[in-house]
Amino acid sequence: MVWTWDECVAYLNSFPELQRWYYHDVIKVRGAEDLDEVILSTIAMAFSRPAFEVPLHCESPEEFLNALSDTQRAVRTGELLDRESRHVIRKAVGGWRELNDLDSRDGLRRVDRHLRELRAQVEQGRKDERIRHVNGFLDFGDPALASHLDDLRSRCVRDLNKVLTRAGLPSV
Template sequence: MGNVWQFFQPPLYWQQFEELCAGLLTEVYGVPNAQQVGRPGQAQNGVDVFGTSARHGRIGIQCKRLSDLDENNNPYPGGPITRALLRDAADDALSFVPDLKLWILATTARRDTKVQGWVEELNNEWEQMGRKRIAIVWTWDECISHLNSYPELQRRYYRDVIQVGSPKDIDEIILRTIAMAFARPAFEVPLHCETPSEFFHALKDTQKALRTGELVDRESRQVIRKAIGGYRELDDDLARTGLGDVDKHLKLLRTQLEQGLKDGTIVTVGTCLDIRQPDLARYLDELRQRCLDDLNNVLRYAGIPTV
């Protein structure tokens, strides 16, 4: 493939990623009949996109958009690539009819040498079993390369989508989204003035934005901004490490509040929190301030306005 000269955001939703994979299959492998398989929720036997290439035979793609976490901060189906996920997806695709010559696991995750090793291991096993099928993985790095090689795909799928010129631009989008998540009353109003339910909602929303890049509106609960991913997707090592500390402190703050409500050291009085131990109140305030201080250090480092 040619040099990568343009970076692209992964599609925000899995439906868009499937559509993009159908376009990639058409262009990259010359598959004129590439199509999505079934309807959402139907059993698809490990294949979301299917088509036949004159040169390569029948090809199936399993599409995994990987950034999103559920309300418990666990990956949605298709979460981070593990050896077990790869194996399960490959086994599912074995029952797809008609049989495939090439099976592709397409993901929005970045290239990982561990995953490449697992794919090689899988292909060796299939060869020893006499199975005439090959597995490959399209990470988002491969998708970017294909997009740069086929301008028609750029025009078709990215005409109205933000394009960015470098990893630094991607980092800025992620950091600005996370900064917006912290610019809310939960990190401004004194703890004893907070409404417990709203405060916990705010902490949960902020954790989600930090870890996934998805920010929801406080009132409507609708997604109002979604970046490429959470802090783990940052290209800059120092920024990623700094926000990792924010994530740890935020998790500890939430855990301490939940424990206090459970053991009675924190109680609800009317619509406010009553923290009955002064030392605990100071500690919680310090944790909250530490989150902001660490975040603002990263924002200053990146040249972005602080919260």
Template sequence: MTIHQFYQPPLHWQQFEEFAVQLLAEVYDVPTAQQYGRSGQAQHGVDVYGRSRKHGLIAMQCKRLSDRDANNQPYPGGPITREFFFAEAQAIEDFPHAVSIWILVTTARRDTRVQGYAEELNEQWEKNGIDRTATVWSWDDCVSHLNSYPDLRKRYYRDVIQVNSVDDLDQMVLETISMAFNRTAFELPLHIETPDEFLQALQDTQRAVRTGELLDRKSRHVIRKSIGGWRQIHNRDWQAALGKIDKDLRALRAGVEHGLKDGSIRRTSNYLDFADRRKADELEELRSGCVRDLSAVLIEAGLPPI
């Protein structure tokens, strides 16, 4: 019996389309598989295409979803409605070459409703004498292909392949959270922090702690992504410690926001100016406590402290 591994979908639609090219090349043995056109050009429901010796021309429409559930997984079915599915299928009628297989490949999880749309479409095509087959590759199907084709797996997920145990997964989450704390918001004294940048840093750090996604400070693009946030930590003691850090970060952010609203914290020359010294000490202790608690977990995990 072979145990298959799950893989997260690519973060960006461009990566997903590039992945689909290689997927088509491997699964249908289409070495000439390529992306069709570019953004802004009429693509007629086709993002990727290639000609198979056995099956003829195969066309793929790529649909990367951004909608995710509490576990950071794409919602089943997502926004793939019957109207969307049939509109995309109709668009390929204007494709300049005869398509024998049309595949909607998506990061959504497998869903019987969407599979039903494909069967309904195939019945319509057969009734109308159209020699073409429609199918849906959900992300579950993509994962199955990744587990079946080692070269494809190594090309896109060679770092993930190095994960051999729950301890490795815990380390990946901890490393991402550690990187999120490596910023001036957790180094400079509070009174020389700029309000907007400080609040943005707290928000980004909370996001990394909760979801495992780390954003670039300037571009706002995701630059690192682990398999979820603190709730995915398997070590119960570490999970509890990180849960407390998440709570304290929320309290720190709320304290600063509330202070700016009620005037106990002022913006002076674009810096935080505390009218209430006791409030400043409370917020400083919350911030320092987050760093101490995280450093303790990192040291126990064999990682460098903050």
């Protein structure tokens, strides 16, 4: 079996304790609060993208699903990918499960659940053609579905902003 460098890095990144030890001097994590701030800042960066800012009907289906997938990855693993190059541009040691603060962890668990539901409903809507790709953009045959998806997207951002505010970080 031959592993590429990306596969080696992904495997090593699945050990948060190893990452903490290795990156200790690089990211200046001195305590649990510092680590929480690094994780939360990385997740906040993942939400600073058009998928959470522009109206849904202005999104292209592939880019929107890629943005949701990348955001889920950042929330779960702490890895933030560049949209163009697909390389990791920021790495926190772990995702929401590694947060020390229990309230922050619970808040991001909700965000993760909303993201998972949002992505599943967009994928299902594309399969059953309630969401179509028209002239490069999302087209909703069911306005109620569009409203529901927009509400889920807003809940993600609202719940994240509650966590960020409680941690003393800027909201997205």
